[in-house]
Amino acid sequence: MSDLLELAVRRLERIVEIDEELANVCRLLKLPAELIERELSISRDDGKTSFMRAWRCRYNTLKGPTKGGVRFSASADPDEVNRLAFLMTLKCALLDLPFGGAKGAIRIDPDTLSDDERRQLAIAYGELFSDTLRADNDIAAPDVATTPHDMENIVKGLEPAHNSGSVGAVTGKPLDMGGLSIREGATGRGAVFLLRTLGEELGIDISSARIAVQGMGKAGLEFAQDAADAGAMIIAMSDSSGTISNADGLDIEKVAKQKAAGKLNYNASSDDVLRADVDILCLAAMSDVIKADNVDNLSCRMIVEIANAAITADADAALAEKGIIVGPDILFNAGGVAASHLEWLAFRKGGEDKLGDIQAMWEDRLSAAAGSVSSTVHECGGSWREAALLYALRDLNAVAVGQGLFES
Numbered sequence: 246m247s248d249l250l251e252l253a254v255r256r257l258e259r260i261v262e263i264d265e266e267l268a269n270v271c272r273l274l275k276l277p278a279e280l281i282e283r284e285l286s287i288s289r290d291d292g293k294t295s296f297m298r299a300w301r302c303r304y305n306t307l308k309g310p311t312k313g314g315v316r317f318s319a320s321a322d323p324d325e326v327n328r329l330a331f332l333m334t335l336k337c338a339l340l341d342l343p344f345g346g347a348k349g350a351i352r353i354d355p356d357t358l359s360d361d362e363r364r365q366l367a368i369a370y371g372e373l374f375s376d377t378l379r380a381d382n383d384i385a386a387p388d389v390a391t392t393p394h395d396m397e398n399i400v401k402g403l404e405p406a407h408n409s410g411s412v413g414a415v416t417g418k419p420l421d422m423g424g425l426s427i428r429e430g431a432t433g434r435g436a437v438f439l440l441r442t443l444g445e446e447l448g449i450d451i452s453s454a455r456i457a458v459q460g461m462g463k464a465g466l467e468f469a470q471d472a473a474d475a476g477a478m479i480i481a482m483s484d485s486s487g488t489i490s491n492a493d494g495l496d497i498e499k500v501a502k503q504k505a506a507g508k509l510n511y512n513a514s515s516d517d518v519l520r521a522d523v524d525i526l527c528l529a530a531m532s533d534v535i536k537a538d539n540v541d542n543l544s545c546r547m548i549v550e551i552a553n554a555a556i557t558a559d560a561d562a563a564l565a566e567k568g569i570i571v572g573p574d575i576l577f578n579a580g581g582v583a584a585s586h587l588e589w590l591a592f593r594k595g596g597e598d599k600l601g602d603i604q605a606m607w608e609d610r611l612s613a614a615a616g617s618v619s620s621t622v623h624e625c626g627g628s629w630r631e632a633a634l635l636y637a638l639r640d641l642n643a644v645a646v647g648q649g650l651f652e653s
């Protein structure tokens with residue numbers, strides 16, 4: 246097994262110590278069901294052909310079709326794709342969704358692409374993986390550096406193989422293609438909703454919290470705006486070029502406009518955001534940000550882990566020792582997949598109007614997951630991450646036992 250996945254899976258050993266009946270399901274989750282690796286090509290604007298590596302991992306199919314985003318990233322590799330698909334498996338289980346976990350990626354720096362090259366890339370991904378991407382088998386969505394427009398092009402790539410069924414294989418689509426308005430920004434909004442729901446238990450009052458956010462992408466900006474709307478003060482935000490801060494609070498709408506125009510006035514280095522003296526540090530950029538050796542630099546009471554695997558397993562003990570509460574990725578970034586599920590359901594049922602109150606359904610899904618985690622946190626010495634993993638694994642274990650894969 247490779248390093249990133251192995252380290253992520255190793256975290257489950259602690260959960261088996263808490264509940265030894267989970268040993269079999271944890272064994273089952275050590276490896277992905279399948280990792281598909283293919284070579285993709287596009288025609289560059291200068292007429293030359295560029296080749297790039299692309300992946301789709303379907304990690305586990307116990308609960309149904311697999312579900313997971315597609316990212317464009319210069320550092321994408323199969324180990325990372327596997328780890329992200331593993332986390333999707335646990336997230337879908339925690340949310341009681343009828344999905345297994347998946348992830349896709351293309352190794353490309355998206356900043357090097359023209360609009361037409363980008364269009365070709367997304368279409369080519371759909372074509373290349375049309376054997377797996379289907380509404381009843383494997384469902385894609387936006388992830389790092391991908392947008393509803395990219396999803397539209399993935400659907401176009403699927404069309405020759407699946408005709409009108411193609412839209413069911415992709416969520417996070419534009420509204421005129423069957424996307425749901427609730428999906429846009431759902432990941433950031435979901436984290437704020439969970440902070441509200443669990444605020445008392447976490448000892449965090451969002452309406453007066455001081456917050457720093459790493460990442461000014463889809464998730465980070467929506468989180469910041471929604472938290473500010475709830476009364477919080479966002480005092481620092483960062484992207485890969487630097488940090489902007491204001492002790493009296495940033496105007497998030499203005500920040501978003503400046504970010505889009507490339508006109509941010511940075512006043513600190515990118516990593517400085519991690520040292521901000523705040524109630525909440527929200528990690529909404531990338532993986533492996535907080536490690537054992539930088540926990541000492543933190544001055545927050547709580548970390549909201551929106552980016553998948555933003556905290557390495559070796560940091561868990563140091564964070565607990567420092568008394569920093571961790572809102573784990575598989576719960577705190579689950580607003581996106583909860584909304585994606587509704588988009589998929591709307592396709593299956595023949596329209597959004599067949600679903601009823603979509604906002605209430607989304608909130609109920611997240612409230613139930615929050616309740617599931619808070620009901621197991623006492624078994625885990627107060628660790629919200631372990632409680633989330635415990636609930637997810639118990640759910641997967643019950644399904645595996647029900648399918649006769651092993652005895653309970």
Ligand SMILES: NC(=O)c1ccc[n+]([C@@H]2O[C@H](COP(=O)([O-])OP(=O)(O)OC[C@H]3O[C@@H](n4cnc5c(N)ncnc54)[C@H](O)[C@@H]3O)[C@@H](O)[C@H]2O)c1
Binds near residue numbers: 390432485579581
């Ligand atoms: N968008 C979703 O629905 C969703 C759902 C679940 C999890 N996530 C996770 O949340 C994270 C962010 O996703 P997104 O959709 O907002 O991606 P995005 O591509 O829209 O934004 C990523 C942001 O991270 C910033 N960034 C990159 N390197 C950085 C650095 N060194 N320091 C500070 N910022 C840096 C980028 O500048 C960008 O602003 C990812 O880890 C993703 O997997 C997103």
